[in-house]
Amino acid sequence: MRLFIISNRLPVNATKIRDKLTFTPSxxxxxxxxxxxxxxxxxxxxxxxxxxxxxxxxxxxxxEYLLPHRFYPVFLSSRQIKEYYEGYSNSTIWPLCHYxxxxxxxxxxxxxxxxxxxxxxxxxxxRLLEPTDIVWIQDYQLMLLPGMLRHHYPHISIGYFHHIPFxxxxxxxxxxEKMQLLNGLLGADLVAFHTEDYMRYFMIATQRISxxxxxxxxxxxxxxxxxxxxxxxxxxxxxYYDSPYNPKVQHYIRQLRQNLxxxxxxxxxxxxxxxxxxxxxxxxxxxxxxxxxxYHGQVSLSMIIVPSRSNVEKYADLxxxxxxxxxxxxxxxxxxxxxxxxxxxxxxxxxxxxALYHIADIALVTPLRDGMNLVAKEYVATKRERPGILxxxxxxxxxxxxxxxxxxxxxxVNEIEEAILxxxxxxxxxxxxxxxxxxxxxxxxxxxxxxxxxxxxxxxIRERNEQLHKKLIETQNMRSIRKAxxxxxxxxxxLDYDGTLVGFTNExxxxxxxxxxxxxxxxxxxxxxxxxxxxxxxxxxxxxxxxGQFPLCMAAEHGAFYKEHGVWHEKIHxxxxxxxxxxxxxxxxxxxPGSMLEIKRTSLVxxxxxxxxxxxxxxxxxxxxALQIPCHDLGLQIMRGNxxxxxxxxxxxxxxxxxxxxxxxxxxxxxxIGDDTTDEDMFRAMPPEAITIKIGPLSAxxxxxxxxxxxxxxxxKGLISH
Ligand code: GDG
Numbered sequence: 001m002r003l004f005i006i007s008n009r010l011p012v013n014a015t016k017i018r019d020k021l022t023f024t025p026s027x028x029x030x031x032x033x034x035x036x037x038x039x040x041x042x043x044x045x046x047x048x049x050x051x052x053x054x055x056x057x058x059x060x061x062x063x064e065y066l067l068p069h070r071f072y073p074v075f076l077s078s079r080q081i082k083e084y085y086e087g088y089s090n091s092t093i094w095p096l097c098h099y100x101x102x103x104x105x106x107x108x109x110x111x112x113x114x115x116x117x118x119x120x121x122x123x124x125x126x127r128l129l130e131p132t133d134i135v136w137i138q139d140y141q142l143m144l145l146p147g148m149l150r151h152h153y154p155h156i157s158i159g160y161f162h163h164i165p166f167x168x169x170x171x172x173x174x175x176x177e178k179m180q181l182l183n184g185l186l187g188a189d190l191v192a193f194h195t196e197d198y199m200r201y202f203m204i205a206t207q208r209i210s211x212x213x214x215x216x217x218x219x220x221x222x223x224x225x226x227x228x229x230x231x232x233x234x235x236x237x238x239x240y241y242d243s244p245y246n247p248k249v250q251h252y253i254r255q256l257r258q259n260l261x262x263x264x265x266x267x268x269x270x271x272x273x274x275x276x277x278x279x280x281x282x283x284x285x286x287x288x289x290x291x292x293x294x295y296h297g298q299v300s301l302s303m304i305i306v307p308s309r310s311n312v313e314k315y316a317d318l319x320x321x322x323x324x325x326x327x328x329x330x331x332x333x334x335x336x337x338x339x340x341x342x343x344x345x346x347x348x349x350x351x352x353x354x355a356l357y358h359i360a361d362i363a364l365v366t367p368l369r370d371g372m373n374l375v376a377k378e379y380v381a382t383k384r385e386r387p388g389i390l391x392x393x394x395x396x397x398x399x400x401x402x403x404x405x406x407x408x409x410x411x412x413v414n415e416i417e418e419a420i421l422x423x424x425x426x427x428x429x430x431x432x433x434x435x436x437x438x439x440x441x442x443x444x445x446x447x448x449x450x451x452x453x454x455x456x457x458x459x460x461i462r463e464r465n466e467q468l469h470k471k472l473i474e475t476q477n478m479r480s481i482r483k484a485x486x487x488x489x490x491x492x493x494x495l496d497y498d499g500t501l502v503g504f505t506n507e508x509x510x511x512x513x514x515x516x517x518x519x520x521x522x523x524x525x526x527x528x529x530x531x532x533x534x535x536x537x538x539x540x541x542x543x544x545x546x547x548g549q550f551p552l553c554m555a556a557e558h559g560a561f562y563k564e565h566g567v568w569h570e571k572i573h574x575x576x577x578x579x580x581x582x583x584x585x586x587x588x589x590x591x592x593p594g595s596m597l598e599i600k601r602t603s604l605v606x607x608x609x610x611x612x613x614x615x616x617x618x619x620x621x622x623x624x625x626a627l628q629i630p631c632h633d634l635g636l637q638i639m640r641g642n643x644x645x646x647x648x649x650x651x652x653x654x655x656x657x658x659x660x661x662x663x664x665x666x667x668x669x670x671x672x673i674g675d676d677t678t679d680e681d682m683f684r685a686m687p688p689e690a691i692t693i694k695i696g697p698l699s700a701x702x703x704x705x706x707x708x709x710x711x712x713x714x715x716x717k718g719l720i721s722h
Contacts, residue, residue: 003041007138010047049073074124083113086312089141097164098275098369118144139163147187157462160188164371166198169205189461194372194397196230211613220697223707224465234445240381243354252355266301267360269375271308277368277410282325284416297338304344357382362389362423366410372397380438387431389423404434468698471705485719488669496674497536503709525551535654539600559657560602580630588623603648641676655681
């Protein structure tokens, strides 16, 4: 089995120095994590190689270098990088997902290129993929790709991981392309995030924008399950924990100790990004220096900023702001012997970075928003038997796993100042105890576990989707069902009505039987071997009006009334509900425009098909909560159906109808077909050899599945065709 990772960048970076191509591995956590994945999977990687290679010879050279590593480049022009990467990805999606609403830029040309580049990734994937492969797409630059790939491979296993926050619906709805982006993500079988919060925001956005309701973490779309989940990404713990024993690291540690002498060190490490809260942090440190002159000369801030996205306007502005603030603080407080802020705008080698982590007394990690933040975890991991304090923003995904840190609100400059003071005064014993507790967590939740958990979940969903696929009625199993039907001498056909024999309409009274359905029913009922039963929640008057002319049986109101040989029988007498219940439903209707009440003899139904899916979802729960006690007192059952809530007697079920029919007759072909909750009773009551068919989302109780109501009549016709 092969695993294809698809990310914006490959784990190696091509650069050209004096016309010579060189390749440097990127030391990112993702590459490490994926390398430690289960070796049974053959790993392949598709991504941009980091260079605008415009000649075919150069592209060929890059391809040849990458091929033995199973890396496949997607070449992008500088214009595409500008519009797709710097443009739509980093000037539209990134600020939006990090709640920088006023930074969101929107240009149509960038969106067009974003789509185009996602297509280029798709083309490369289609060139390489086989239907049995597993695909794992990484991050917000490729949100359309799952949907595009799904179009080519209806059954391939696709996972997507969103490394940055997913914003609340109120923010996400602003994007003109919100629907396309969500539909893109829904092409995946597994859509995952660092935290439960991001996952929930995604599910709510899907519900409100696309009208697709996740129940728990899952939704079934046409013929497959989509699962949303949270997998907090970790680090390669052993790499950091063991690093202080690395001779190169020890060399840097000695050097740092000499240079620092008695000065205590506060460390910050970030990519240049406005989401990282660098300005607020500098303000917090400046305030600390202002309020605590006793620490002057004793504490320094080392600020490592890794250059990033410098072609994006907001990043260039931020760089200038940082330069100015650092120089203002240093000019105000520096002495001949002491510089308050050491500022580095470059990438540090790994060994030097971990030496800094190991030595630093405090790590100040204060993003305004951060999907996870790995720096916080790396700092904690490197503290092998050495004290240190992590000050961590509550806005970083990592804060959930590291509650022993000093957690602060990064928008509050005073809190940053107070946290620095608190950290400087914290006893060493307390520091070590907190570090140990945090290390216990991050040594378990490693990057390798993150990757393994994700792929395992994806495989699990793949298996369930395969099961689902086996249940779909297609040519193969249709042939055997038809054979069984045609061979049989006495058949029972139990047919649900709404959502099964006819589709849903806005008004329930408009769902009248179509001429095609009537023709088909005449054919089935004329055959003496057939007992045809319309088994519905509809009232008997309606069923009589629509089907009275056919020689068939009818169960109305879920079996409260039953017609056979032309005579109706009452199984339940009188009204079961009372005015209190009616009142509760009416109150909900007043607050829910578009919803309506259906009053039947033995049951009441609240319909909300014409209500916005989100409001319907909220009101449904409110109604069910309000009905609990009165229905319990009357011994009534509250049933959640497809855009309805029904209050009925627990004795009237379609299952009871099936049992009654099976009691006295011997059928050699049994069929039950339905789409809703009440039909599950019918499926359960049937013996295992019966042909039970669920329309729409898969049912554990039915043997087969048809994914849409429009397939029912063709299926029934298929039974009698030769
Ligand atoms: C995105 C999300 C999420 C930094 N400076 C140097 C250096 N680094 C390394 C760190 C760390 C990585 O870069 C930064 O990772 P973060 O997680 O902190 O932040 P983003 O780059 O914004 O990453 C983020 C992440 O994706 C994973 O899902 O956590 O929320 O925004 O590993 O060590 N490495 C070296 N020299 C440096 O100077 N060698």
